């Protein structure tokens with residue numbers, strides 16, 4: 001098998017990248033030897049992680065691949081961890097990598113409540129550790145018209161939420177992220193209304209593509225990428241994936257989201273990647289994959305249409321942008 005090295009990976013980053021590719025290649029061969037069983041959906045068929053998150057030595061070790069993986073070239077770890085949007089640490093792409101280390105991430109608890117029968121406040125280990133972790137390689141498309149391919153470590157959000165027994169009034173899921181102005185210098189600015197809020201419709205939250213991410217490149221999630229736990233929704237623009245979440249609430253009404261509140265015309269509730277709906281001031285029909293020289297055409301639902309288009313049948317997606 002030919003393993004390509006993206007040209008934007010400096011020598012210091014190649015070890016991470018190569019280790020990750022080699023590990024996955026071994027896993028894939030092992031899976032073939034074991035038969036097709038392991039390649040399908042692994043959720044529930046494999047033992048849950050059980051160990052602490054992040055793992056004591058920072059590395060997750062061998063995890064099974066997801067059936068949703070893209071085989072496109074990975075974006076370098078350096079770009080994924082050095083070019084971020086995380087406005088709690090500032091609005092420049094380099095601010096998160098510079099300031100996010102100040103954020104304490106342990107102990108960390110997530111409160112799950114609202115329209116559900118079993119509300120609870122649980123540690124990250126407890127929240128995520130009951131479901132089998134997987135490597136999930138996803139396309140990641142920012143509304144600012146750049147994109148990446150990111151190898152996440154995570155669990156399906158739906159498998160986590162079920163345990164709290166959402167009731168029949170739970171039509172949406174609202175997320176709140178950390179409010180900690182002492183450690184988050186960007187929260188002294190009024191660019192967004194803090195803490196950051198996001199939300200999904202319940203069927204979007206339960207969709208098997210929607211992930212709770214706890215790592216990337218096989219290692220613990222760096223703070224700038226949303227440690228210790230963040231949401232990842234690959235068919236939506238990046239801002240629908242809140243980082244460092246502390247609260248999950250099941251609601252009957254569509255929740256208010258931070259970006260929509262700040263710029264209602266630009267950021268709708270759905271925010272599905274859609275080349276036909278421009279989000280002023282950026283055209284959404286093209287994107288630049290970080291590391292590429294040329295732009296490429298943006299795909300509807302970020303290329304995940306086969307999996308998610310049915311969620312929106314009958315909806316006018318130029319109105320529900």
Ligand SMILES: Nc1nc2c(c(=O)[nH]1)N[C@H]1C(S)=C(S)[C@@H](COP(=O)(O)O)O[C@H]1N2
Nearest residue numbers: 084085086087142177225238239241242243
């Ligand atoms: N708490 C919080 N989550 C956030 C943001 C933020 O500013 N604060 N930015 C969003 C935006 S605009 C994007 S594009 C993605 C970027 O994720 P990444 O830095 O891991 O690539 O995070 C999203 N989640």
Ligand SMILES: [Mo]
Nearest residue numbers: 142143238239
């Ligand atoms: Mo974004």
